[in-house]
Amino acid sequence: MANSYTVLVDLRAGRCSNTAEVRLLRFWEAKNINKRGQLMSVEMLLVDEHSTLIQGSVSATIQLTFRGRLTxxxxxxxxxxxxxxxxxxxxxxxxxxxxxxxxxxxxxKSATTTRIIPTEHFRFRPYEQILEFANTGKQLPDVMGELRAIRSTITDRLPGAQRVMLTLRLEGYARFSDIRFL
Incomplete structure (x- = not known):
């Protein structure tokens, strides 16, 4: 019988005793620049099988408990x-x-899983929304670019979900970059 896991979109504020199955996309140290780089927490981005992205945090006081297991x-x-x-x-x-x-x-860490959990997660924002975030410190985009084209069907004979190809024009690059999404 397959294990039953809660999905991230169903989480509500409070203590959670349910089990979620997630992929750790990224993690990094959050340091307080006003206190000479003192470690505040280890922050992370987690995603589940429904492509729900959620931020995770481990306080500095307990970070050693989890730090060696983060991959x-x-x-x-x-x-x-x-x-x-x-x-x-x-x-x-x-x-x-x-x-x-x-x-x-x-x-x-799970040795194997039957769920298909994405290995990356991208957020696309309209230009107007990016302008609203300018100089607020609330959003930290990794890559800025202009969406130039979308092809809805890619026939590369790979099994699974339909593929979509986006052509992005990235700032600082002379040519376009093709990025494929499942």
């Missing part, structure tokens, strides 16, 4: 965590909530 791109089972409202000043996902690890959080 970008790996799939984990996650349970016993707190769900809080997303901080509007430091919001890296569109979701209204974030995950906060605590002393009772179980975060174990």
């Amino acid at each position: 970008e791109g790996s799939v984990y089972t996650l349970s016993g965590f707190n769900v809080t409202r997303s901080n509007p000043k430091f919001r890296l996902s569109d979701g209204p909530v974030s995950i906060c690890f605590n002393e009772g959080t179980a975060f174990e």
Whole structure:
């Protein structure tokens, strides 16, 4: 019998004892520049099988418990965590909530999974929305570019979901870059 996992979109504020299966996309140290680079937390982006992206946070006081187990791109089972409202000043996902690890959080790497969990997650914003974010410090885009073309069907004979190819013009590059999404 297959394990039953909660999906990230169903999380509500409070303590969560359910288990989620997620992929760790990225993690990094958040440091306080006003206190000579003192570590505040380890921040991360997690995604589930429904492509729901959520921010995770491990406080500096317990980060050593989890630090050695963090591998970008790996799939984990996650349970016993707190769900809080997303901080509007430091919001890296569109979701209204974030995950906060605590002393009772179980975060174990999965050797295998039957779920198809994306290995990347992209957010596209219209130009007007990017202008609104300018100099606010609320959004931290990794790549800025102009969407030039979309092809809805790619026939490369690979099994699975239909493929879409986007052609992006990236700032600082002389030519266009093709990016494929599943």
